[in-house]
Amino acid sequence: xxxxxxxxxxxxxxxxxxxxxxxxxxxxxxxxxxxxxxxxxxxxxxxxxxxxxxxxxxxxxxxxxxxxxxxxxxxxxxxxxxxxxxxxxxxxxxxxxxxxxxxxxxxxxxxxxxxxx
Numbered sequence: 001x002x003x004x005x006x007x008x009x010x011x012x013x014x015x016x017x018x019x020x021x022x023x024x025x026x027x028x029x030x031x032x033x034x035x036x037x038x039x040x041x042x043x044x045x046x047x048x049x050x051x052x053x054x055x056x057x058x059x060x061x062x063x064x065x066x067x068x069x070x071x072x073x074x075x076x077x078x079x080x081x082x083x084x085x086x087x088x089x090x091x092x093x094x095x096x097x098x099x100x101x102x103x104x105x106x107x108x109x110x111x112x113x114x115x116x117x
Contacts, residue, residue: 009057010055010057012057013055013056013057013100013102013106014031014032014041014042014055016102016106016108017041017042017053017055017100017102017108017110018031018042020100020108020110021042021044021051021053025046026044026045026046026051027044027045028042028043028044029043029044029045030042030043030083031043033079033083034079035078035079035080035081035082035083036078036079036082037074037075037076037077037078037079037080037082038075038076038078038079039079040052040053040054040076040079040080040083041053041054041055042055042100043083046096048089048093048094049093049094049095049096050080050083050084050087050093050094050095050096051095051096051097051098052076052080052083052095052096052097052098053097053098053099053100054068054072054076054097054098054099054100054114055099055100055102056068056099056100056101056102057102057103058101058102058103058104059103059104060103060104061101061103061107061109064101064102064103065099065101065111068099068114073097073115076097076115077097077115080095080097096112096113097113097114097115097116098110098111098112098113098114099111099114
């Protein structure tokens with residue numbers, strides 16, 4: 001897949017995942033939020049909890065899941081810490097890290113609390 005096509009497929013996957021969270025009552029409050037560790041694809045809210053969502057698009061869910069690296073998780077966690085610093089409860093804010101896998105047919109699989117494993 002060319003760079004441009006890959007970029008647009010990624011943006012489309014993020015849009016699909018954002019709609020899924022919005023429809024389930026967990027509104028997306030930020031897209032492509034950039035912190036000191038790098039970009040967080042989506043940030044949603046579930047009551048007081050903040051959900052940081054990494055979206056991975058590939059031909060299959062398995063291939064998408066393989067693209068999550070420990071280094072990437074560390075970068076996302078660093079940016080998330082910066083984001084919650086601006087929340088009313090600060091570092092005491094309940095958070096969760098989800099990974100949303102989107103396959104070539106547009107099917108979405110959400111791995112909730114994926115970084116805890």
